[in-house]
Amino acid sequence: GAVVSQHPSWVICKSGTSVKIECRSLDFQATTMFWYRQFPKQSLMLMATSNEGSKATYEQGVEKDKFLINHASLTLSTLTVTSAHPEDSSFYICSARTGKRSTIYFGEGSWLTVV
């Protein structure tokens, strides 16, 4: 089946620095990618919807200047957490699809720890 690769799986960064997480569709063209945040024992919270070549659509309450999302190509989307703080520590996961009616595939997720 289709594969979505997310990197890095684990990252530790210092408070105040920025960190980038990549989401790649390895064998299909992802016209849309979704970024989620998941707290322990909770559901996936949709942060933003990213369509290739256009600006991401952020969910209410998500700071677009803090969580920068870029979807410059059909196979790559990136999430950059800027000026990270300990409260940004979480599990971040991406998913991708080719079209509105297609199956959605998930990356493996990334654990971010801000110290």
Add this chain to the structure above:
Amino acid sequence: AQTVTQSQPEMSVQEAETVTLSCTYDTSESDYYLFWYKQPPSRQMILVIRQEAYKQQNATENRFSVNFQKAAKSFSLKISDSQLGDAAMYFCALTGNQFYFGTGTSLTVIP
């Protein structure tokens, strides 16, 4: 706006028995799809089953089947012959232009 509601935070089932997980949703879109995903402790999201809203026939996938009631906006998952490997968090999800998840149901399988 789209919402997905799972009213059962936790469920348990005896091995080899059947269990049903509930999900209700609301959407203003006419073209949408419903999913059940499984998330084991590894956190990898695994697609269990998918239902196109325009199809009346309930989707089935081996031991997994759904009861899709479009008018009631209900989408429950039935797991037959439960196995120990079925233990996980189960999320109901709705997609149209966005992709939203319910709050999840933690399923325990008792040997």
